[in-house]
Amino acid sequence: MKKRIGLLTSGGDCQALNATMRGVVKGLSSNLPDLEVYGFADGYRGLIYGDYRMLTSMDFSGILTKGGTILGTSRQPFKLMRVPDADGLDKVEAMKQNYYKLRLDCLVILGGNGTQKTANLLREEGLNIIHLPKTIDNDIYGTDMTFGFQSAVDIATDAIDCIHTTAASHNRVFLVEVMGHKVGWLTLHAGIAGGADIILLPEIPYDIDRIVEAINRRAQRGAGFTILAVAEGAISKKDAKLSKKELKEKMKNYKYPSVSYELADQILKKTGIEVRITVPGHTQRGGSPCPYDRVLSTRLGAGAAKLIMNNEYGYMVGIVNGKVKKVPLADVAGKLKMVDPDNQLIKEAKLIGISFGD
Amino acid sequence: MKKRIGLLTSGGDCQALNATMRGVVKGLSSNLPDLEVYGFADGYRGLIYGDYRMLTSMDFSGILTKGGTILGTSRQPFKLMRVPDADGLDKVEAMKQNYYKLRLDCLVILGGNGTQKTANLLREEGLNIIHLPKTIDNDIYGTDMTFGFQSAVDIATDAIDCIHTTAASHNRVFLVEVMGHKVGWLTLHAGIAGGADIILLPEIPYDIDRIVEAINRRAQRGAGFTILAVAEGAISKKDAKLSKKELKEKMKNYKYPSVSYELADQILKKTGIEVRITVPGHTQRGGSPCPYDRVLSTRLGAGAAKLIMNNEYGYMVGIVNGKVKKVPLADVAGKLKMVDPDNQLIKEAKLIGISFGD
């Protein structure tokens, strides 16, 4: 059976993109002698402008452990547009034309939430689409786990571990800012794994007084230091009550690079303790995928290969209760999987004394 | 509420034993002001001979990342004995006496399958028991995951990664022997994560000719090297058919340190290719637990704390479909969770071209 498939990676990069593509292509090429694989450069940009190259099995050899993406990625298009763009190009139409010009049997798209929405749009336009859930945020609805997440947890935890020895030696308060603007899974897991004392998530607005109490409680018990794991999108109860307009107004004159710095300032004012801030930033997306992610990626990739061999399209390949599952894109596109403040993991963390500032 | 609990770690050591005990004790001490914790030295040995010390929260500070066990461990008693031993001591009776002498509310036992059997025996004898599933083998029935497993996967994968660069440079056949005498989960995951070409498990007997074919197939495709991930307990189809007596006879004159060496010899004879063998051995049990294991351990520890606070005993605390669950010891003690040759992960691995020699 002959198949012509297109591959692209879109959105912020993360670990295991290559491992996942390898899974798809090894799965197909081990079973279909007449496979042709086209890789689009820099995400949807390559599909829009017809920037692609043919890939052979050599391209997928030795990339299981390689970070980043051999195809490149970009955040284009930022918005879904069915009408011509400023440059006069109808991008959705352009993508469809390139798909048909190459006579693709399907398009395998690796990306996060934004990518998924566009993938679903292309599906609605009649293209055969398989989506693979990539993100260090683990915020994709319909799958228990996304690839990239555990590797990012490892890196963020490693940062907290390093801070731990320095904090314990100096009796200081340290804050590690973990990636995650809207959802807190990464901060939650890295915070627990790193032994953070206080964990602040976008989903659980904090009260600065609760945080100060937690710091003081530790000091009274003789623990000379406190470590906070704070998501980029952590928000105070006060700010959480603001309207979008009010929040925008606040941000206009915001003097801090991020909420971590505002928080550090508040803690200093209320306790007299200086807070040291660490921002691992983009390192959390980089490096070689961890073994957990490599197994997950290989499984999802193999799952995609199987769907393609069965001519089943329009699905995200996810993992649910340990089993690889096909999930209709129509059911999940655009939905976010957030941390429920009442979920079991939060309760367990609270039981062992971790404060969420609420 | 006052509680007096005993803690012990038994069997082969692994990562995250300390992290799990920290979870239990942090969970209890954050909620019970009058907690007393007794730690028994070297597993059941300490319980038998009354070798214990009282532990404070200081003992559990900073041990989240610490490998090994602060209590020590041993494989005693090797067999369950209700009758007096050679030394005249009824060990079960001795354990009960020490339990009652210390007026323990319960005994928290961390260990693998053998440990679990003894734990269940003590439960049958009327003691309040909580068991926590520790093993790098992930072979404990009733839980999807054991702590120690993912950390061991990381180390074994790391060994395969190192071998990969050397194998690719030399065009050689390499064999990495992974721990696991009876079950192959560790080899299966590390093999997939490390990109092994051939994976041999105790549950899937191999045919040497299939292995030779897989090596030759790679050579024909221009891949100059082949990597085998082989469980300690890998077995040939021929040997799998032997009776226990015949196998024992074979082993009497067995000239190889392990099956890996026999296999290497056979491959050499059949292909003329020399096979290099690497044995990471006990390193797979050592070092700091990976972040995944630290989260798992903290969750299981918190789960144990909650049971104790509710006076619910006689359970293993496991994780099923992502949720911490109490599992009656009576239902699971003595059962092994093996790799089903038809499970989804095996099928996925085969789909992408991995040979299991069957």
Add this chain to the structure above:
Amino acid sequence: MKKRIGLLTSGGDCQALNATMRGVVKGLSSNLPDLEVYGFADGYRGLIYGDYRMLTSMDFSGILTKGGTILGTSRQPFKLMRVPDADGLDKVEAMKQNYYKLRLDCLVILGGNGTQKTANLLREEGLNIIHLPKTIDNDIYGTDMTFGFQSAVDIATDAIDCIHTTAASHNRVFLVEVMGHKVGWLTLHAGIAGGADIILLPEIPYDIDRIVEAINRRAQRGAGFTILAVAEGAISKKDAKLSKKELKEKMKNYKYPSVSYELADQILKKTGIEVRITVPGHTQRGGSPCPYDRVLSTRLGAGAAKLIMNNEYGYMVGIVNGKVKKVPLADVAGKLKMVDPDNQLIKEAKLIGISFGD
């Protein structure tokens, strides 16, 4: 022979402080049966206020790999004072009194440049002093290498490695800010090891136009991304010409958290390219010492032990051309070892195409 020695760790913490103390104490206790070791808490603070505890060989067991310092550290006293302080305490006198009260044979002091100055002052006051050169900056005069340096290089390099995969996938300009306010050894080594394209050091003032040229040159050659390793203390040629007063004036209204952000802003303005910034920060001081540092620390510690056994005091123990050497404190205290812009390593880096922006 009986000896009573005091130990303290002062200044910013780093890796291998514990490994070094272990070397000292193992060296002495293996040879002197009647050793007494007193550990002062939090650097000179413990010596000033008489906050110490007696240490046994148990305290030094298992700490070879442990980050931070088991004694704690602080930056007190910030300034050397021979006159009474605001609190009426003559701190130098207080240190001397505690030294004599404990009848110490010598004081072993681990620390960087500031610590060394105070150590030399105490030597001038008649105390028996051994100094061990600790700093991630490797800026201590009289020794080729300080412990902590290579471990920090490893962490900073790891950050650049992670950024590399993400930069290559996104075709972006990334900037990694490496610790080092006055000297650039850490940035220089991490920059070369991480494959940075542009390295900016405090010792080599940069011209923003040279940096822009280097970025453009790479773009022209088809390399889609550029990575800058920038020391905290990197400075432009323009700023390097300012008087202290003018610089102070500039900093008064400085709107950037650090020079990296100013630089990113300038690059954006001159090229239209957005620069992503990563700040590994205090992680560079943390975690387990690398094997290189452990060997170095053990050697320096053993060297200190030998001096003490010979009653030779007033020295820093350094390493020169691969040999452990005693270096008179009087000769080196207060001197900084900076990167000479003409040194061989800089020339080698330039030869392979690395830009220093000069």
Add this chain to the structure above:
Amino acid sequence: MKKRIGLLTSGGDCQALNATMRGVVKGLSSNLPDLEVYGFADGYRGLIYGDYRMLTSMDFSGILTKGGTILGTSRQPFKLMRVPDADGLDKVEAMKQNYYKLRLDCLVILGGNGTQKTANLLREEGLNIIHLPKTIDNDIYGTDMTFGFQSAVDIATDAIDCIHTTAASHNRVFLVEVMGHKVGWLTLHAGIAGGADIILLPEIPYDIDRIVEAINRRAQRGAGFTILAVAEGAISKKDAKLSKKELKEKMKNYKYPSVSYELADQILKKTGIEVRITVPGHTQRGGSPCPYDRVLSTRLGAGAAKLIMNNEYGYMVGIVNGKVKKVPLADVAGKLKMVDPDNQLIKEAKLIGISFGD
């Protein structure tokens, strides 16, 4: 200026081969617009049989961190032959012919001792040769350090670290076999870095009774476990006295896979303690080079580039007292740099209580 250079990597592979070649080629291509680089496959084999390909700067992009060698390597020719081989080929003559046929300006050869001898032979035959000292053994005369060594130290130390937690939990004796048949630098450094209690090197024959004493001494002091770091080539005092013929006779009926197993057997017989053996094996050659090695490799590569630009040939590029130096091949070829039993590092190790079994 136009240059045509050949590159080959020969002998056992190790880390930083690619990093070194990148240094050479980046150094040359940043300065010589008309550079042509020919890479020979699998060491001297490629030179003998004319198996080569032209390399562009693309081939050297992104390989700084890549383990192994992009050129492949082999141990051919095992012996230096100036007379025709069994296959009728005069290999030295064949190498010369290919060198002249490609009109090479020079040949850059990366390898260890054996490789160096052949390189010197080719120099004597009139070829322009630069040798770069590669080996995890650090046994090349004329340079303080070889690339690969520190990376191998890191891996071997990591193995000892992992064993440490398991040893401490079980109160056992563990033996880690470290690579090194003739020289012990790797075992010495990894042993010290890993905190081994007993270190056995080829250069310091051991007495089994001294080893037993050291184990017992630890047990008496309450340390429940002992760790031995043993070089592959460790030898007993008794065996060290045998003639070559007697030793060969002994090895004929040797029943152990390596001296580690013999040693374990002897310890068991003399103390009743079972010794667990770990053999990290070829992992010590694999994986990404550590930052230390990447800096060293870049320096040596840049040094080679500079020599080539100056038309200076017949040298090994080494590092002496921190400076890159050209070392005449004629002066060093065939000489081994062994561990002097009286060197400072050995004395320091003994001072802190490490036993060498002598």
